[in-house]
Every structure is written in C-alpha cells, then in structure tokens.
Amino acid sequence: MSDTLAGLLQVVLLLVLLAACYAPLGDYMAKVFSSEKDWKVEAALYRLVRVDARSGQRWPTYAMGVLGFSFVSIVLLYLLQRLQPLLPMSFGRGAVAPSTAFNTAISFVTNTNWQSYVPETTLGNTVQMAGLTVQNILSAAVGLAVAAALIRGFVRAGTDRIGNFWVDLTRATVRIMLPLSIVAAIGLLIMGVTMSLHSGVDVTGVDDATHTLPLAPTASQEAVKMLGTNGGGIFNANSAHPFENPNGLSDLFEIFLMLVIPVAMTRTFGTMVGNRRQGTVLLAVMGALWGALLAVAWFAETHPNGAAGIAAGSMEGKETRFGIPTSILFGVSTTGTSTGAVNSLHDSYTGGAGGVTLLNMLLGEVAPGGVGAGLIGILVIAIIAMFLAGLMVGRTPEYLGKKLGQREVKFAAVYILVMPAIVLIGAGLAIALPSTLDALNNDGAHGFSEVLYAFASAANNNGSAFAGITVTSDFFQSALGLAMLFGRFVLVLAVLALAGSLAQQKRVEATAGTLATDKPLFGVLVGGTLILVAALTFFPALALGPLAEALA
Amino acid sequence: MLSTLRRQTSTGLRLLIVFTVLCGIVFPLVVWGVSRIPGLSNSAEGSTITRDGTAVGSSVIAVDPVPADPAADPYFHTRPSASSQDVLGPADTSTSGGSNKAGDSSDLLETVSQRRALIAEREGVTPEQVPADAVAASASGLDPDISPDYAALQANRVARVTGLSMAEVERLVADATSGRVLGFLGEPTVNVTELNLAVADARGR
Numbered sequence: 225m226s227d228t229l230a231g232l233l234q235v236v237l238l239l240v241l242l243a244a245c246y247a248p249l250g251d252y253m254a255k256v257f258s259s260e261k262d263w264k265v266e267a268a269l270y271r272l273v274r275v276d277a278r279s280g281q282r283w284p285t286y287a288m289g290v291l292g293f294s295f296v297s298i299v300l301l302y303l304l305q306r307l308q309p310l311l312p313m314s315f316g317r318g319a320v321a322p323s324t325a326f327n328t329a330i331s332f333v334t335n336t337n338w339q340s341y342v343p344e345t346t347l348g349n350t351v352q353m354a355g356l357t358v359q360n361i362l363s364a365a366v367g368l369a370v371a372a373a374l375i376r377g378f379v380r381a382g383t384d385r386i387g388n389f390w391v392d393l394t395r396a397t398v399r400i401m402l403p404l405s406i407v408a409a410i411g412l413l414i415m416g417v418t419m420s421l422h423s424g425v426d427v428t429g430v431d432d433a434t435h436t437l438p439l440a441p442t443a444s445q446e447a448v449k450m451l452g453t454n455g456g457g458i459f460n461a462n463s464a465h466p467f468e469n470p471n472g473l474s475d476l477f478e479i480f481l482m483l484v485i486p487v488a489m490t491r492t493f494g495t496m497v498g499n500r501r502q503g504t505v506l507l508a509v510m511g512a513l514w515g516a517l518l519a520v521a522w523f524a525e526t527h528p529n530g531a532a533g534i535a536a537g538s539m540e541g542k543e544t545r546f547g548i549p550t551s552i553l554f555g556v557s558t559t560g561t562s563t564g565a566v567n568s569l570h571d572s573y574t575g576g577a578g579g580v581t582l583l584n585m586l587l588g589e590v591a592p593g594g595v596g597a598g599l600i601g602i603l604v605i606a607i608i609a610m611f612l613a614g615l616m617v618g619r620t621p622e623y624l625g626k627k628l629g630q631r632e633v634k635f636a637a638v639y640i641l642v643m644p645a646i647v648l649i650g651a652g653l654a655i656a657l658p659s660t661l662d663a664l665n666n667d668g669a670h671g672f673s674e675v676l677y678a679f680a681s682a683a684n685n686n687g688s689a690f691a692g693i694t695v696t697s698d699f700f701q702s703a704l705g706l707a708m709l710f711g712r713f714v715l716v717l718a719v720l721a722l723a724g725s726l727a728q729q730k731r732v733e734a735t736a737g738t739l740a741t742d743k744p745l746f747g748v749l750v751g752g753t754l755i756l757v758a759a760l761t762f763f764p765a766l767a768l769g770p771l772a773e774a775l776a
Numbered sequence: 777m778l779s780t781l782r783r784q785t786s787t788g789l790r791l792l793i794v795f796t797v798l799c800g801i802v803f804p805l806v807v808w809g810v811s812r813i814p815g816l817s818n819s820a821e822g823s824t825i826t827r828d829g830t831a832v833g834s835s836v837i838a839v840d841p842v843p844a845d846p847a848a849d850p851y852f853h854t855r856p857s858a859s860s861q862d863v864l865g866p867a868d869t870s871t872s873g874g875s876n877k878a879g880d881s882s883d884l885l886e887t888v889s890q891r892r893a894l895i896a897e898r899e900g901v902t903p904e905q906v907p908a909d910a911v912a913a914s915a916s917g918l919d920p921d922i923s924p925d926y927a928a929l930q931a932n933r934v935a936r937v938t939g940l941s942m943a944e945v946e947r948l949v950a951d952a953t954s955g956r957v958l959g960f961l962g963e964p965t966v967n968v969t970e971l972n973l974a975v976a977d978a979r980g981r
Binding site: 294342355357405406420435437441465471472473530533536542567575667670 | 798806824841842855908958969972
C-alpha cells in the first residue's frame with residue numbers, strides 16, 4: 225500500500241471514530257451542563273467544601289471563582305515543585321528552580337502545558353501525579369465550565385445568572401473528564417503505553433553496555449493529556465517517546481482523544497440552544513479548516529525544500545513508526561486544538577508544514593480548538609462575523625435571538641485582539657533583545673519563527689514548540705509565563721462578561737430579515753471572517769518567518 | 777467585590793484539595809492497579825525483554841550498540857540520536873528528544889553528510905544508497921525502529937561478520953519486521969533491539 229493511501233485511510237478511520245462519538249458524547253455533555261440533578265458523590269462533595277449547588281452566579285462571581293480557583297492551583301503547583309525533595313517518590317530529583325516552577329505552574333493551570341524542563345530528570349512521581357495530572361484534568365474542566373456558561377448566555381433570557389462555577393467544574397471533572405480518562409488510560413495500557421511507579425529500569429544490551437531507561441506513571445497522565453487538550457509530556461520527547469506512544473494504533477488513538485471533546489462540543493452547543501444545525505455549521509467551519517491545513521502541511525512535508533531537509537528526506541525529528549503522514553496528522557491536530565503534544569518535532573518540519581502548525585495556533589485554535597476553548601473561539605468569531613454582516617446591510621446584528629450591541633461586540637473584540645497583541649508584542653520584544661540570538665537553535669527566518677512560535681504557543685495556551693529555542697532564561701520564563709496567564713484569563717473574563725451580557729437580554733424573534741445562522745452561507749461568513757482577522761493581523765510576521773523559509 | 781473574591785478563592789482551595797486526592801492519587805493509582813494485570817504489566821514497565829533473569833533491552837526502545845572492534849561490527853544499528861556524543865552512536869537515555877534543526881540548517885546538512893559518509897563506508901556502499909532514516913535523527917532519540925531499507929543495507933555486513941548465511945540474516949530481519957498496524961496505521965518498521973537479540977541468539981546456537 226502506498227504511503228499516501230495508508231495515510232488517507234488513517235484519516236478516514238479517524239473521522240469515522242469522531243463521527244461515531246459526536247452525537248452521544250455531545251448530547252451527554254449537554255445533559256451534564258443542563259441537568260438539575262446532582263450525583264450522590266457530587267452532593268457529598270458540595271457538602272464537604274460548603275458549596276450551595278442550587279445558587280446561580282452572576283458573571284463577576286463566576287469569574288472570581290475561575291480566578292480564585294486558578295490562583296490557588298498555581299500556588300499549590302508551584303509549592304509542590306519547590307518542595308519536591310520532601311515528597312515521596314521524588315527519586316532525588318531535587319527542588320525545581322524558581323523560574324521553571326513559576327513557568328510550569330502557570331503552564332499547566334492555563335491548559336498550556338508548555339515545558340521548559342526535561343521531565344524525566346526534573347520531576348518525580350508525586351509532582352507528576354498529584355500536581356500535573358490533577359491540573360491536566362482540572363484546567364480542561366475549567367475550559368468546559370466557561371464554555372457551558374457562554375452557551376447559557378445564548379440559552380437564557382432576562383436573567384443575570386449564568387450558572388454556578390463550582391457545579392460546572394465539579395460536573396465537568398466527575399462526569400466527563402474522569403470517566404473518559406479512565407477508559408482512555410485503560411485503552412492506552414492495552415496498546416502498550418507504560419504505567420510505572422519506578423524511576424527507571426536498567427537494560428544491558430547485546431554490546432554489554434548498561435543503560436537506564438526512565439519510567440513514569442504514563443498512561444493516566446497520557447490519557448488526560450490528550451483528552452483535555454493539555455499536551456504536557458511525562459517524557460521530554462512527549463508523544464514521540466515510545467513509552468508514551470509505542471505504535472501506530474496508540475498514535476491514532478491519541479489523535480482521536482485530543483479531537484473528540486472539542487468536536488463533540490459543537491453538538492453540545494447545538495443541543496443546548498435547541499437547534500443542532502447551529503452546531504453543525506460551526507463544526508463544518510472547523511473541519512474545513514483542519515482539512516485544508518492538513519493538505520497543505522502534507523504536501524509541504526512530502527516536498528522538502530531546504531538542502532538539509534532534502535538530504536534527510538524530511539525524517540529529521542520523526543519516528544520511523546510514524547513517518548510523514550502520521551506525523552503531519554498529529555501536528556495539525558495538536559495545533560488546531562490547544563493540545564501541543566507532539567509525535568514529531570515541529571522545529572524540523574519544512575517551512576510550509578511548520579508554518580501551518582504556527583498559523584493553526586494564530587487562527588486562535590479553532591480547528592477544532594481546545595476543550596471548551598475551541599467552541600468559545602468559534603462563537604466569538606461568529607459574533608464578529610455577524611457584526612460585519614450587520615454593518616454591510618445596516619442592521620443591528622443578532623445571533624441566536626440575541627442582539628449583538630455595543631457591549632457584546634466590545635467583549636468579542638477584546639477576545640480577538642488580546643491574543644495577537646500578546647504574540648506580536650512578546651515576539652517583537654524578544655527579538656529586539658540581543659540575548660535572544662543566543663537562545664535560538666536555527667539561523668535566519670527559521671530562528672525568527674522559533675520566537676514567534678513560542679509566543680503564539682504560550683498566548684494560545686497550546687504548549688507545543690519549535691523546541692530548539694532555549695527558554696530557560698529568566699526573560700523567557702517570565703515573558704512566556706505572563707503570555708500564558710493573559711492569554712487564558714483575559715479571554716476568560718471577556719467571555720464571561722459576554723455571557724452575562726447575553727443572558728440579561730430578552731430574546732428577539734427571528735424575522736424575514738434575520739440571517740439564518742444554521743445554513744452553509746453563515747459557515748462561509750464565519751470561515752471568511754476567521755481567515756480575514758488572522759491574515760490582517762499576522763501576515764507581516766508570517767512573511768518574515770515561515771513564508772520566507774518556504775519560498776526560499 | 778474583594779470579599780466575594782476571598783470567599784470564592786477559599787471555596788476553590790477546598791475543592792482543589794479534594795480534587796487533588798481524587799484526580800492526583802485515586803485516579804493514577806486505579807490506572808496503575810489495572811496495569812498490574814498480567815498481559816499489561818510487562819508493557820507498563822517498559823516492555824523489557826529478559827534473558828536468564830537479566831533485562832537485555834526494551835522492545836519499544838533501542839539504544840545503538842557499540843561494536844568492540846569497528847572493523848568487525850556484528851550489529852544492526854539504530855537511527856542516529858541527537859543526544860549521542862558523536863554524529864552516530866548510543867543515545868543518552870537519561871533524556872529524550874531530537875535535534876530541532878530546520879531543513880535549511882547548515883549544521884544539519886553537515887551532520888547528515890557526515891553520517892551518510894560514515895554509514896556508506898561501514899556498509900561498503902555508495903553514499904547515495906544510504907536511506908534517509910539512517911542519516912536523520914529521530915524525534916525521541918530512542919527510536920526502536922529502522923526502515924526495511926536500512927535493515928536490508930546492513931544485512932550484508934552482519935552476515936559477513938557474524939558468519940551467518942545471508943538467507944538466515946534475511947529471515948531474522950523479516951521476523952523483526954512489522955507492517956503497518958491494521959494494514960494502514962503508521963509505517964512498516966524493523967525493530968532493532970529484537971533483531972540484534974535474534975542475531976546474537978543465532979550466533980550462539
């Protein structure tokens with residue numbers, strides 16, 4: 225079978241699996257966020273932490289819940305790393321340096337999972353499990369909760385209550401993330417992923433040389449790393465490491481895991497707003513974008529253009545068992561979601577394919593986006609698209625029976641402007657510093673791409689990297705840490721304010737003049753707006769980096 | 777406003793502690809418990825291959841073997857690792873990762889050229905005959921596999937040095953070769969750890 229045919233069959237199987245889970249998982253999640261009933265374990269949990277599950281929250285209270293919870297999460301994760309020598313199963317790996325611990329704490333709480341350390345020599349089992357695995361689950365649950373609050377903004381009318389953060393967080397954890405993670409982890413175990421509490425195993429090869437292979441509690445973290453679109457590897461090589469991703473089957477399963485919740489969220493949205501085609505249209509935009517970017521990256525990577533790239537047949541930074549199509553499929557999926565796990569090194573991709581992974585993040589990660597965050601991103605773009613359409617015909621825009629007035633458009637505009645501002649200011653500042661040149665692993669246009677990629681990854685809470693860049697300096701640890709913080713929480717505030725504003729409105733009835741938002745035309749409008757916004761914002765920066773490299 | 781933030785933060789702290797126990801201790805230990813089931817426990821502990829009670833390798837990780845006498849090199853070699861000290865040679869297994877060099881990198885071009893020349897000399901072939909995966913460092917630096925092309929390239933030398941017949945070596949290579957999973961997932965591979973052990977066993981017979 226030819227490489228291309230095998231690769232295409234793999235894509236077809238992936239799409240079939242996603243299609244099979246779309247309706248059941250999407251509807252299940254809609255029920256989770258609409259149900260009035262608590263599970264017994266949840267009720268017990270609410271009593272234990274003294275939460276009144278029946279009380280609805282205004283958006284500022286909901287937002288303070290998100291911020292307060294994330295703050296204590298960052299503090300706890302920072303302390304766990306700093307106090308590692310006192311923790312069991314640390315294997316003498318010592319206290320994590322303050323700047324690394326700061327960066328890592330923010331990184332995992334913001335669902336970024338950017339890593340500026342080598343896990344197998346830096347972190348022991350306790351920090352991995354009680355610190356990182358926990359935030360892999362909870363940061364995804366926070367994303368789901370905020371998305372649920374935004375959907376309620378459209379569903380509800382004439383109320384200032386958008387739900388209860390503690391209830392949403394608990395349900396997202398107990399009913400969605402944990403059960404799916406257990407199933408996924410067992411699947412990964414069956415496929416050969418490691419799960420060990422030992423620090424490593426010694427092997428003595430045919431040449432009588434002894435090597436220590438580090439081990440880790442992999443499967444549990446791997447499952448939620450992919451399902452929660454987190455992406456932080458328990459090994460430095462991430463999903464390229466055979467202990468995290470041993471074969472073609474585990475690889476496809478991991479790609480499936482990172483896509484399944486974001487894809488199903490569009491169904492959740494459609495179901496909750498009472499018109500499933502509303503979700504289908506948004507999914508079509510996401511899918512078209514994913515497919516188009518996959519095609520471009522696939523073509524670029526099978527037609528390498530640099531002298532070294534040609535000499536190495538595009539295999540530098542790829543595993544034999546994955547080859548080109550499987551690596552590209554993973555790369556496009558990990559940057560289209562906010563995952564950032566890698567099964568191959570994006571830094572060694574061709575200019576075209578590397579540029580696609582970068583662009584995928586700069587589009588705001590909506591193909592199909594992170595857990596919760598992807599749906600939020602595409603809804604905000606839909607609002608901007610409606611606003612532009614309204615301007616064209618001179619009519620107050622509305623979406624799903626809610627008028628998009630000054631407030632709503634203002635919050636949506638903040639959402640789409642914050643990320644580019646962080647990326648461009650951050651990358652511009654970094655590239656102006658003389659010390660940055662020493663941090664780069666490659667020269668010329670590709671060196672610039674390394675910096676742009678780092679800030680794009682941080683601000684979009686992706687976590688993948690053009691990993692040749694050395695980011696252990698205090699400047700990069702702090703700047704990227706702040707980029708992750710603002711990229712997450714300013715956006716969360718804008719979204720919750722938007723949700724509050726929408727929920728307060730009365731519903732307006734659709735008239736003959738209303739643009740139908742469950743039809744293909746609307747999908748074209750949303751897709752066009754998405755590309756327009758990103759192109760206008762990032763074309764100059766992309767021209768200096770990946771475009772220059774691809775056309776060289 | 778501030779009192780709401782304080783109240784929400786303290787609720788958050790209580791919930792975080794509960795979730796740390798649930799998601800950070802109970803969940804991983806449940807998965808670990810499942811991994812103790814016979815049939816899963818070996819791969820959970822790194823898929824080690826044992827001979828006479830000693831772990832002699834992992835079937836999912838390969839570290840390049842170093843011949844005692846480079847002129848009589850009996851081993852199939854892995855792909856290059858970015859963590860090795862020289863352009864070819866064993867990986868530093870305490871870490872994992874690749875070179876992160878770009879396609880237009882002059883460093884990478886030089887490294888690839890050196891590897892191509894060294895491998896061509898080792899195998900007694902022209903540099904053009906050396907396949908791409910043999911000269912490109914893997915993503916993990918621990919890649920257990922090589923392409924069937926690279927295995928075929930090394931078979932001649934291994935047969936000559938070990939004294940095994942070419943047919944025997946080709947049979948061992950075929951045994952260590954896996955097609956794509958389900959016929960279309962991933963790529964065809966030859967497992968270097970298993971192949972070298974099989975060659976050693978065949979010599980010992």
